[in-house]
Amino acid sequence: MRERMIVKRGKLNLWERLYLPAVLGGFKVTLRHFFKKKVTLQYPEEKWTVPPGYRGAPYLVKDQEGNTKCVACQLCEFVCPPKAIKITPPGSDAVPADRPNAEKMPREFEIDMLRCIFCGFCQEVCPEEAIFLLKDYSLTGQTRREMIYNKEKLLALGGIHAGQQKWKHKLEEAKSQDVFPVKS
Ligand code: SF4
Ligand code: SF4
Secondary structure (H helix, E strand, C coil): CCCCCCCCCCCCCHHHHCCHHHHHHHHHHHHHHHCCCCCCCCCCCCCCCCCCCCCCCEEECECCCCCECCCCCCHHHHHCCCCCEEEECCCCCCCCCCCCCCCCCCCEEEEECCCCCCCCHHHHHCCCCCEEECCCCCCCCCCCHHHEECHHHHHHHHCECCCCCHHHHHHHHHHHHCCCCCCC
16 A cells, blocks of 8 residues: 655745745846846747758759759659659650750759758758758648649749869760760
């Protein structure tokens, strides 16, 4: 049989029974914060400055010449834990490339922002440095469909990324070695 434990409630002394000291203590805290620098932001007019290293929403980026970097390898789609990425590879209905020597371009590339957990696996795994978690934290939409970002929207939001141009170097390499016919 379990033993019952009785916790005795201590008696309030006269000072505590007055309640006034506790109320004054509360006012003291309010006054202390009243004259301090305000931390409330008037959002959306004022935007929060995200700290360095902040990982926001994943967007597709273009290289400094405005060409799509993604080669539809589907690695990001494969590793994405909540299956938020859906890539439609070019298949037989080849998509016209917007850069020379492009082997493969995604016909469609969708990210369901309602599923995305902003883990950054897609950025880590991408061999082309084509997808980055940028500093966007304000993702809104009125319908579920609106929250599925398509290729055009992802590229527009991602913008230009002045990273390495792997395929440009590969093209130059192939030309100099004359290893296979290349289009320029
Ligand atoms: S950040 Fe994570 S969850 Fe979001 S699309 Fe990339 S891999 Fe998927
Ligand atoms: S974003 Fe990167 S990993 Fe994903 S399909 Fe394109 S090239 Fe491959």
